[in-house]
Amino acid sequence: MPQEPQIAGMSSRRRTVIFWGLVLIFLLVLPSMIFYTTGYRLSFEDDVTSVVTTGGVYISTQSTDVEVYLDEEQIERPRLFRSAYYIQNIDAGLRRVVVQGEGIQTWVKELSVDSHIVTEAAAFNLPTVPRLRPVTQFQTGAGTAVFFSTSTPALLFANATATEAFTVATSSATSSYVENQEYEFVVSLFGTSTATTSSVFADFIRDMDRFRFITPGEISATTSTTTPVIIERNNIRLTTKGLELYAVWQGRAQDVPYYFCVSSTTIASTTERYGVHVAEAVFAQLGTTTATSTLVAVDNRMCRTEIKLDRLRQDVFLYDFFPGSSDLVLVHLEDGLYVTEIDDRAWQNSQLLYPGTDFRTIVENEVIYIQQGTQYFAVIPEIESN
Amino acid sequence: MSEDSHLLPYAKRADFKVARANELTGRDRRLYRFLEIVPGLAAWGTLLGIVWASIYASFFAAYFIIAFAIYWVLKTIFLSYHVRYNWKRLRHHMALDWERLIARFTYDDYYHLVIFPFYEEPQEVIDGALKGLIAANYDPKKLLVVLAAEGRAGADALAKAQLAEAAYGAQFGSFQVTVHPPDVVGEIAGKGSNVHYALRTVHETVIAPRQISHKKILVSIFDVDTVIYPDYFNCLIWHFMTAKNPYKSAFQPVPLFTNNLWEASAISRVMAMSSTFWQMIMQERPDKAATFSSHSVSYQALYEIGYGQANVVSEDSRIYWNLLLANDGYFDVVSLSYPIAMDATTAASTWGTIKNIYKQHRRWTYGVENWCYLVYHFTKHKGIPLRRRWSIALQQGEGYWSLVTNPIMLFILGWTPIFLGSREFHETVLSYELPIMVRNLLTVAMVGLVFSSIISLSLTPPRPEGYSRFRYIVMALQWIMVPITMIVFSAIPGLDAQTRLMLGRYMGFWVTPKRVQ
Numbered sequence: 001m002p003q004e005p006q007i008a009g010m011s012s013r014r015r016t017v018i019f020w021g022l023v024l025i026f027l028l029v030l031p032s033m034i035f036y037t038t039g040y041r042l043s044f045e046d047d048v049t050s051v052v053t054t055g056g057v058y059i060s061t062q063s064t065d066v067e068v069y070l071d072e073e074q075i076e077r078p079r080l081f082r083s084a085y086y087i088q089n090i091d092a093g094l095r096r097v098v099v100q101g102e103g104i105q106t107w108v109k110e111l112s113v114d115s116h117i118v119t120e121a122a123a124f125n126l127p128t129v130p131r132l133r134p135v136t137q138f139q140t141g142a143g144t145a146v147f148f149s150t151s152t153p154a155l156l157f158a159n160a161t162a163t164e165a166f167t168v169a170t171s172s173a174t175s176s177y178v179e180n181q182e183y184e185f186v187v188s189l190f191g192t193s194t195a196t197t198s199s200v201f202a203d204f205i206r207d208m209d210r211f212r213f214i215t216p217g218e219i220s221a222t223t224s225t226t227t228p229v230i231i232e233r234n235n236i237r238l239t240t241k242g243l244e245l246y247a248v249w250q251g252r253a254q255d256v257p258y259y260f261c262v263s264s265t266t267i268a269s270t271t272e273r274y275g276v277h278v279a280e281a282v283f284a285q286l287g288t289t290t291a292t293s294t295l296v297a298v299d300n301r302m303c304r305t306e307i308k309l310d311r312l313r314q315d316v317f318l319y320d321f322f323p324g325s326s327d328l329v330l331v332h333l334e335d336g337l338y339v340t341e342i343d344d345r346a347w348q349n350s351q352l353l354y355p356g357t358d359f360r361t362i363v364e365n366e367v368i369y370i371q372q373g374t375q376y377f378a379v380i381p382e383i384e385s386n
Numbered sequence: 387m388s389e390d391s392h393l394l395p396y397a398k399r400a401d402f403k404v405a406r407a408n409e410l411t412g413r414d415r416r417l418y419r420f421l422e423i424v425p426g427l428a429a430w431g432t433l434l435g436i437v438w439a440s441i442y443a444s445f446f447a448a449y450f451i452i453a454f455a456i457y458w459v460l461k462t463i464f465l466s467y468h469v470r471y472n473w474k475r476l477r478h479h480m481a482l483d484w485e486r487l488i489a490r491f492t493y494d495d496y497y498h499l500v501i502f503p504f505y506e507e508p509q510e511v512i513d514g515a516l517k518g519l520i521a522a523n524y525d526p527k528k529l530l531v532v533l534a535a536e537g538r539a540g541a542d543a544l545a546k547a548q549l550a551e552a553a554y555g556a557q558f559g560s561f562q563v564t565v566h567p568p569d570v571v572g573e574i575a576g577k578g579s580n581v582h583y584a585l586r587t588v589h590e591t592v593i594a595p596r597q598i599s600h601k602k603i604l605v606s607i608f609d610v611d612t613v614i615y616p617d618y619f620n621c622l623i624w625h626f627m628t629a630k631n632p633y634k635s636a637f638q639p640v641p642l643f644t645n646n647l648w649e650a651s652a653i654s655r656v657m658a659m660s661s662t663f664w665q666m667i668m669q670e671r672p673d674k675a676a677t678f679s680s681h682s683v684s685y686q687a688l689y690e691i692g693y694g695q696a697n698v699v700s701e702d703s704r705i706y707w708n709l710l711l712a713n714d715g716y717f718d719v720v721s722l723s724y725p726i727a728m729d730a731t732t733a734a735s736t737w738g739t740i741k742n743i744y745k746q747h748r749r750w751t752y753g754v755e756n757w758c759y760l761v762y763h764f765t766k767h768k769g770i771p772l773r774r775r776w777s778i779a780l781q782q783g784e785g786y787w788s789l790v791t792n793p794i795m796l797f798i799l800g801w802t803p804i805f806l807g808s809r810e811f812h813e814t815v816l817s818y819e820l821p822i823m824v825r826n827l828l829t830v831a832m833v834g835l836v837f838s839s840i841i842s843l844s845l846t847p848p849r850p851e852g853y854s855r856f857r858y859i860v861m862a863l864q865w866i867m868v869p870i871t872m873i874v875f876s877a878i879p880g881l882d883a884q885t886r887l888m889l890g891r892y893m894g895f896w897v898t899p900k901r902v903q
Contacts, residue, residue: 004628005482007475009721010468010670018467022460033452037823039815056815086818118818254809299810 039116041089053115057087059097060122062382066101068123086118094273099123110346112273120258122327126339126351130160131380135186135369138177140167146177159355163380186369186376189362200240200316231319234326236342238309238319245319247329247342248306253296257327259343261303274345281308310340310348323366323381330368332361337370337379354379390692396767397691397712404759405574405697406892417765419890421758425783426888429790429881436799437806444807448820451800455827458796462831465667466838472666473841475723476640484620485523491627496528497559497603498619499588499685503534503566503580504610507899509546511611511729514645516554518613518727523620527559530592530603534584538568538575560592570696576895578694578701581607585693593685601633603685607702611729612680613645621724622682635718636706637682638675640665643730644847648857650730650739652864656871657743658730659842669721674781676756677706677719680726687717699895700753707756711763715770715778725845731898740874746898748879754786755887790880793872800824828869835865 035051043052059068061083068075068085075087092115100106104125111119134145145166169177231238235251249256262282264270270279281304282295296303309319314333322328322339331338336355340348359372368379390398404410407419439447502515512533520526533550535543547563555561564587566580573579585605593603604626608614622637629635643658650658668675677683679702688694691712694705709717731746733739760782764775803811804821811817839862846861886893 004487004624005475005479007478009475009672009723010471012673015671018464022464026456026460029456030453033456033823034449037448037452037816037819039819054815056818058818088815088819116815117813118815120813258813299808299813 052091054089055092055113055115056090056118057085057095057097057111057113058118058120059085059087059099060120061085061099062124063101063104066099066104066123066125069096069098069100071096095119097121097123099125101125103128105351107349107351109343109349112345114263117263121343121345122341124325124328124339124341124349124351126353126381127161130354131163131382132160132354132370132377133163133380134166135183135376135378136166136180137183138174139180140177145180148172183376186362186371189364189369190360190371190376198317200245200319231321233321236321236326238321238329240316245309245311245316245329245331246306247309249304253298253303256296256298256303256305257342259327259345260305260307261298261301263301265302275347277308278344307342307344309342310344310350312338312350318361320363323363323368330361330363337361337368339381353381392689393692394690394712396714396769397708399766401762401766402711403692403695403697403708404762405695405755407890409697414762418758418762421761422755422890423888425754425757425786426881426884428783428787429884430888432787432791433794433799436795437802440799440802440806441808444803444811445814445816447803447807448811448816451795451803451820452823454792454795455800455824458792459827459831462834466834468667468670469663469841470837472640472669472721472723473844475669476666476725477844479621479722479724480615482617482621484617484624488620488624488627491623493623493627494528495599495602496623497530497598498524498528498622498682499530499532499593499603499605501532501534501581501584501588501605501607502610502612503536503577503584503607504543504547505536505539506543507610509549512546512550513553514613515608515610516550520554520557521616522614522618523616524618526557529558529619530560530562530588531555531558532562532564532584532588534564534566534580536568536575536580537565562588562591564588573696574699574894576699576701577609578698578704578895579696581701582693582696585688589689600686600689601684604637604682605685605688606680606682607705608680608726609728611645612641613727615725615727618724618726621722625720625722626684629718629720631716631718633684633686634709634713634716635683635720636677636687636709637720637722638665638669638672638677639680639682639722639724639726640669641679641728642725642845643728644845645727645729646732647730647846648850648853650732651736652860653736653867653871653875654730654732654739654743655842655861656864656867657747657875659838659845660868660871662845663838663841668719669723672719672721675719675721676703678702680728683709687713698755699749699893700756703753703756704759707760710778711760711767711770714767715774727847733899742899743875744879747875748883749893749895749898751786751789751876751880752883752887752893754880754884757782757786758887786880786884790877790884793869793877794881796828797869797873832868835868838868839863839865 039054041052041054043050057070061068064083070087070090075085078085090113092113095111095113097109097111098106105128107123107125109121109123111121113119134147136145136147138146140146145164147166147168232250235249235255236257237248237250239246239248249260262270262274262278264273267279267283270282282302296305309329309331311331312333314335316331316333318332320330322330327342329340329342330353331340335357337353338350339353340350353368354370356372359370362369368381370377370379396402401410401414404418407415407422410418436447436450439450500519502512504512516531519529519531533547535547544563544565551561551563564584566583568575570579593600604622606622618639625637626632640662642662647655647658665678681702683705687709691708694701695708698704706717706719731739731742733742757779761779764770764779801821804817807817842865843858843861849855849857883893
């Protein structure tokens with residue numbers, strides 16, 4: 001029979017050895033973790049071990065049901081249905097990002113990636129086939145839209161899909177239906193609104209006509225006597241200037257969205273990294289005293305305060321922010337309703353939301369309404385997630 | 387012979403049992419008040435400092451958080467190793483035949499003075515504690531039992547004590563009921579003052595009349611919900627007899643809060659077992675420990691310091707610091723690695739349980755008052771080697787600081803640079819990698835919870851009838867609550883306690899309700 005317990009308390013020596021062992025691990029692990037989190041990686045290319053620096057790309061998407069490619073290589077989907085992709089370990093340089101999916105338009109962007117820096121972009125993908133929610137005068141008791149056979153809904157939905165079921169009544173009797181309040185609202189909107197199919201530049205053109213016989217040196221085109229329509233959201237103002245449409249930053253310099261800024265300092269590098277139009281916009285402003293836009297330095301970057309929006313060389317009948325976004329602009333052009341991004345790095349993606357030449361558009365309460373002939377619709381910009 | 391002639395020299399100081407700054411005057415008062423402010427200031431300074439750094443020095447804050455997360459993982463490994471080691475030792479000790487182990491010693495002339503202070507606990511709790519003594523593998527005639535009632539609990543408490551005395555009193559060497567008078571000037575109502583009174587009373591009524599040598603009495607101060615395991619006294623005697631300095635040592639068992647574990651809610655179980663784990667860790671580093679809750683110590687040692695303090699909240703640890711100071715910095719904690727069973731904190735409702743656990747942990751973490759006491763006396767007591775004074779002060783200070791700040795830093799403030807950081811920081815790889823890195827490190831640290839789960843199941847008492855086997859699964863999975871319980875029941879009550887001390891809003895003793903009635 002032993003005189004004492006066989007397991008003694010942990011010796012001080014053992015504790016000390018473990019403690020200093022863990023201290024040693026800490027001292028070894030900490031620098032490597034810090035190097036890793038700042039973008040340093042070990043490279044074993046060509047049988048040569050070296051330390052390389054990497055950057056990252058952060059892409060937010062509107063849907064979780066998309067495929068994201070970086071330089072033709074598909075990126076693994078994030079966990080838990082997240083609609084944001086953080087792509088690590090990217091060597092510095094120009095990278096092509098594609099966001100695509102079934103039934104949606106493809107978003108493509110060339111982004112300049114820097115070491116230690118994460119380049120951000122917001123992708124958007126509209127449905128390839130427009131999605132419409134009919135707004136009819138009458139509904140069934142269950143809320144289903146009712147078309148009368150005279151209104152030829154089949155024709156209206158030839159190039160679109162209806163997001164909600166509707167019925168086509170063979171009789172014009174309305175006693176069994178209920179009045180649709182939204183319809184009344186939408187009709188009144190189009191009735192009282194200035195939403196027309198006339199150009200947003202009409203006033204400017206008229207002003208230009210008035211000064212047709214005055215030499216350009218005598219008066220500037222920007223001295224238009226009419227005030228352009230101003231639309232503002234989250235400190236970004238949409239406005240026309242001359243025959244162009246602009247997004248103008250109105251907020252504090254330090255809050256300016258990333259796509260207003262460039263991190264390169266020469267016209268050549270800016271052209272290479274962001275495109276010639278960005279380089280011209282940035283460096284033209286450096287050399288002019290009459291520019292309405294200013295350049296501000298934010299965290300070692302040069303930031304513009306305005307970006308010209310791509311109107312696809314067409315006339316603009318309406319512009320507004322895309323519902324729920326201050327980075328996307330809804331523009332009604334000659335051949336349809338488009339959504340274009342303000343971000344003009346490499347290029348501006350424009351996607352067709354609703355085609356046509358004979359409709360009117362109003363955005364009200366974050367809903368895009370269309371009047372085509374005697375019919376009214378709400379345009380649904382999202383696709384259904386699987 | 388003067389009244390304090392039995393006291394050790396340092397214990398004769400007028401400020402030896404100081405509890406608060408306002409009990410002192412002049413420079414001492416200012417020093418003590420400053421020390422009361424330091425812990426809260428350090429905690430708030432750290433937490434606000436991280437928020438400040440996140441905004442104005444985001445990169446530094448991010449590096450600090452990574453370093454801290456790595457430190458946390460390694461600390462988890464370090465502490466888990468201690469728990470695992472002590473678990474083996476605990477099980478080994480529980481399996482030993484201590485009666486045979488102590489057969490070689492002469493201990494017949496030793497008495498165990500067992501004090502159960504109580505307030506309004508139900509009769510069944512008192513009965514359970516006394517039955518535990520009777521069921522022990524030890525001669526009950528060697529047990530001098532004191533049931534220490536609180537006068538402010540009224541006649542009901544006395545009636546319970548008398549009922550217990552009638553039922554069990556005759557079986558022990560002596561059984562005494564003491565009633566601690568309420569509203570004694572200089573005391574705060576609570577366990578400490580009650581025990582203090584009981585010790586003085588039993589000295590006059592039992593020890594002095596029977597002329598029992600103070601060196602032959604081992605005092606066990608037990609919370610009234612303490613049910614000893616059968617070999618507790620045998621194990622205690624073995625450790626006492628083999629201790630390097632038995633009269634300069636306190637003997638600390640492992641509290642298992644298992645009396646009502648099956649009835650307790652998951653939150654209550656996690657907190658109870660977490661407290662047990664912490665004590666298991668301390669069992670393997672006794673040089674850094676102080677006494678906690680139920681423990682034992684020689685009567686001689688207590689007599690030399692005039693018993694414990696009647697004016698503090700955290701009396702269970704303070705008694706150890708009193709002993710350490712009076713003995714010139716040398717008073718050991720001997721780990722028994724043998725369990726005693728106690729109650730997990732519960733209430734009739736979940737919200738009541740949450741409130742009770744919060745209040746209990748606030749009281750425990752108010753133990754930070756001991757740090758002020760220690761450092762104050764370290765500036766006075768030059769007899770303690772300087773290095774030892776610094777070592778204890780820093781180690782205790784770090785303990786109270788980390789208790790309050792670490793969980794909040796880890797689970798909440800770790801993310802602040804991401805939300806509050808500068809724009810320049812937000813564009814860096816570091817900003818994006820930080821949450822991923824911290825998440826991964828915390829996941830590694832959480833592996834320790836699997837281990838906790840296994841150990842806790844092994845320490846769980848057998849399933850009583852009427853409880854489904856499914857509850858074992860719940861008991862295994864309950865550990866995922868740890869990140870929340872660490873914040874809600876450790877960090878926040880700790881911060882609450884330290885803030886009160888900092889502001890001079892001193893706490894009183896809150897009695898944890900035992901068993902749902």
